[in-house]
Amino acid sequence: MDFMNFAFLCRSKPASRNLRVAVIGAGPAGLAATGYLVCRGFEVDVFDKQPLPGGMTVFAIPPWRIPKQRVLEGVKRLEEVFGVRFYTRTKVFAGEVRHEEGDSLVEKSVPLEQVVNDYHAVLISTGTWESKIPRLPGVGSEGVVSALDYLYRVRVFELGFTASPPPRSRRAVVIGGGYSAIDAAEQASRMGADATIVYRRTVREAPAGVYEVERVKREGVDFVELASPVEVVAENGRAKGVRFQRMRLGPPDESGRPQPVPVEGADFVLEADLVIFATGEAPTPPVSRSEDVLRKLGLSLKKDGSVSVNKIYQTSNPKVFAAGDVVTGPSRVGPAVRSGLYAGRFVENWLETQLVKAPLTAR
Amino acid sequence: MASAPQPKYLRVIDLGACIGCGACEAVCDFLHDGRPFIKVYRTSLGLDIPLSCFHCSKAPCVEVCPTGAMTRDQSGAVYVEKSKCIGCLACLYACPFSIPELEPVLKVSSKCDLCKPLREMGLTPGCVSMCPAGAILYGEEALVYEAGKKRIAESMAKARFEALR
Ligand SMILES: Cc1cc2nc3c(=O)[nH]c(=O)nc-3n(C[C@H](O)[C@H](O)[C@H](O)COP(=O)(O)OP(=O)(O)OC[C@H]3O[C@@H](n4cnc5c(N)ncnc54)[C@H](O)[C@@H]3O)c2cc1C
Numbered sequence: 001m002d003f004m005n006f007a008f009l010c011r012s013k014p015a016s017r018n019l020r021v022a023v024i025g026a027g028p029a030g031l032a033a034t035g036y037l038v039c040r041g042f043e044v045d046v047f048d049k050q051p052l053p054g055g056m057t058v059f060a061i062p063p064w065r066i067p068k069q070r071v072l073e074g075v076k077r078l079e080e081v082f083g084v085r086f087y088t089r090t091k092v093f094a095g096e097v098r099h100e101e102g103d104s105l106v107e108k109s110v111p112l113e114q115v116v117n118d119y120h121a122v123l124i125s126t127g128t129w130e131s132k133i134p135r136l137p138g139v140g141s142e143g144v145v146s147a148l149d150y151l152y153r154v155r156v157f158e159l160g161f162t163a164s165p166p167p168r169s170r171r172a173v174v175i176g177g178g179y180s181a182i183d184a185a186e187q188a189s190r191m192g193a194d195a196t197i198v199y200r201r202t203v204r205e206a207p208a209g210v211y212e213v214e215r216v217k218r219e220g221v222d223f224v225e226l227a228s229p230v231e232v233v234a235e236n237g238r239a240k241g242v243r244f245q246r247m248r249l250g251p252p253d254e255s256g257r258p259q260p261v262p263v264e265g266a267d268f269v270l271e272a273d274l275v276i277f278a279t280g281e282a283p284t285p286p287v288s289r290s291e292d293v294l295r296k297l298g299l300s301l302k303k304d305g306s307v308s309v310n311k312i313y314q315t316s317n318p319k320v321f322a323a324g325d326v327v328t329g330p331s332r333v334g335p336a337v338r339s340g341l342y343a344g345r346f347v348e349n350w351l352e353t354q355l356v357k358a359p360l361t362a363r
Numbered sequence: 364m365a366s367a368p369q370p371k372y373l374r375v376i377d378l379g380a381c382i383g384c385g386a387c388e389a390v391c392d393f394l395h396d397g398r399p400f401i402k403v404y405r406t407s408l409g410l411d412i413p414l415s416c417f418h419c420s421k422a423p424c425v426e427v428c429p430t431g432a433m434t435r436d437q438s439g440a441v442y443v444e445k446s447k448c449i450g451c452l453a454c455l456y457a458c459p460f461s462i463p464e465l466e467p468v469l470k471v472s473s474k475c476d477l478c479k480p481l482r483e484m485g486l487t488p489g490c491v492s493m494c495p496a497g498a499i500l501y502g503e504e505a506l507v508y509e510a511g512k513k514r515i516a517e518s519m520a521k522a523r524f525e526a527l528r
Pocket of ligand 1: 024148
């Protein structure tokens with residue numbers, strides 16, 4: 001089978017229950033929930049700010065890891081066989097619209113309040129589209145990007161959605177130790193750059209794992225461990241290098257991993273015309289952080305910006321559920337799929353109990 | 364009247380294509396109420412390895428089962444006939460891959476049955492459907508062998524092509 005079969009529980013669209021569910025965010029979590037819900041007879045509309053569904057799997061993760069076509073063919077089947085409607089280039093938001101990463105192709109904006117009113121239930125699965133870049137001198141320079149932004153720009157160019165090519169580089173320095181660091185460095189390397197990954201702990205602690213680090217090393221990527229950036233060195237507003245502080249491993253921190261501690265007086269500069277920060281992403285719920293807006297919708301956010309949910313993935317507004325990385329913070333495709341599926345089932349259970357209480361009406 | 368032999372079905376995980384994301388485990392977990400029969404293990408090398416029953420053709424678990432509970436369906440999937448199982452776990456001792464597990468409520472052996480209920484509806488196992496990387500090959504035996512070899516041919520061709528320069 002050459003496509004992701006999101007509707008893996010049924011062969012064709014079952015009889016409709018005439019209950020409408022909106023899914024906001026068409027990444028692995030949203031699409032898994034959609035596949036479940038259509039097989040259970042719900043009418044599902046999906047909103048996404050990108051021109052195509054797929055989330056990170058289409059707009060960030062390189063095609064040599066996940067073939068985009070598998071995801072997109074799966075989406076096409078949801079549309080053609082199961083009647084799912086996809087509203088793309090549509091950003092859903094409540095309150096003053098925040099600019100997040102991957103917003104450049106958005107054409108329409110729909111208030112979250114409207115979506116909540118128009119549907120019997122809503123699933124928020126908007127992922128983590130905001131990179132965390134440490135506030136260091138020089139990070140505002142030209143030639144400094146986040147891994148997500150960099151890979152996003154490569155993907156939308158590849159897909160033909162923009163005529164402006166992604167930044168070219170001769171020497172790229174990537175800061176981080178996770179999958180985004182690996183992907184960004186390998187991407188830059190494949191596009192002709194000498195790429196170096198710099199990580200503040202050692203390869204043994206790198207979240208991407210020894211195997212992935214060794215693999216990209218064989219592809220020609222350098223890996224420097226035990227160094228932490230202190231400054232982006234710039235000239236006339238353009239990055240030309242990164243100054244690093246040498247680190248050594250100290251006692252374990254709260255995550256149980258040995259904490260990197262600075263080695264006094266040991267620093268060095270790596271030359272770079274492209275500096276890529278792969279230092280994590282933060283949840284981007286479709287709502288501003290204003291107390292007023294949140295209260296009106298009955299939603300609450302945690303300190304890291306993630307959506308608060310109970311055990312059944314339900315927010316404090318009973319008809320609004322949330323799943324995927326917008327709840328957990330950055331994870332992986334598997335956990336996002338898992339929570340999307342469970343959330344889909346909980347949406348179904350909740351709608352069924354509502355039906356027992358009283359006939360449901362949208363609006 | 365003897366019915367024509369059913370084609371044997373096969374599931375093969377292509378570790379070269381697997382990205383270790385855990386989507387297979389996620390679906391399986393969902394389908395089996397929190398007890399997945401395909402699990403992705405993070406190894407000390409940092410490589411994530413999915414592990415599930417291989418549905419061996421000469422399955423030691425089937426051979427060793429004293430009650431005939433461990434058996435094989437028409438498509439070749441090894442599964443547990445729950446009502447016959449006494450929970451002795453001889454199957455686990457016999458299995459070279461440590462696959463069978465005792466189901467805690469019924470106290471019977473449990474393992475992957477390649478999503479029997481879905482297959483009976485003409486669908487494919489959940490893990491196969493939801494793998495984003497296309498790393499789980501599933502289908503009639505001969506087709507799976509072909510698909511695997513075609514992938515190898517493609518990668519050999521690619522290696523030669525890259526050596527052109
Ligand atoms: C560079 C990179 C590499 C990765 N590599 C791997 C890997 O190799 N293996 C792995 O398992 N995981 C990997 N991951 C992680 C994985 O991609 C995520 O965990 C997963 O995609 C999360 O799924 P999700 O559905 O929660 O969110 P997402 O995939 O982020 O999907 C969210 C969707 O919501 C949309 N959206 C956001 N805000 C709005 C809004 N306000 N209105 C409308 N739509 C909105 C977005 O456009 C997006 O389509 C990687 C992540 C990155 C960034």
